[in-house]
Amino acid sequence: MATITEFQRLGIVLMGFGLFFLLFGVLLYFDSVLLAFGNILFLAGLMFLTGFRRMAQFFFQRQKFRGTFFFVGGVSLILCRWPIIGMLVESYGFVLLFRSFFPFVLDLLLSAVNIPFLNTVYSSGSTH
Template sequence: MGIVFFFDKGLLAMGNILFISGVSLTIGPKSTMQFFMKRQNFKGTISFGSGFFVVVGWPVIGMILEAYGFVILFSGFWPTLAVFLQRIPILGWVFQQPFIRSFMDRYRGKRVPV
């Protein structure tokens, strides 16, 4: 909603809080802290966390920092996402086409270069 309303600072901050709360409720507070404090996720955590606070003053810069941090943090979930997308009943047919499947297989198991 914050982006739809032209980067409204309040809505962006509320979305950030709800995102962190949702992750905590999904995997638990201890696992959330372990995930964000892993050494390999440290760069993404710093970027996402700084964007979390910068969004209040400069929303566009904050969203860019958060997007970069999000990609770095969750790039390890690409293989799981790829398998999930290929198994969706109707939409999965698109992701099983040879060109798209070769593209997905090329990046399966690799992290985004940091």
């Protein structure tokens, strides 16, 4: 089992607080201050978790430039107090950046939680 360093633990905590503030900001009708704070904490936590070099290599890959542009543009719009448009742009960038991880996460969730209906839908969709 891999050991987790103190920086990685700090990254996990910062990402958790970032997700909390993002969720709380959305629940409070897109409060731009909470959304901006959540974005900053989430990105700082990601940097502590993966390291600055690996994070920069991920975000600045040639094929992920469009996703990075939309993600950073959405964060910038939120910081400029346009939270709804910023969250839409940021969400589009997030999907573009992390779309290769979605099948893995779905497989992990379906194996962790045995939901018969979802398992049959997902397995019948992948065999065709």
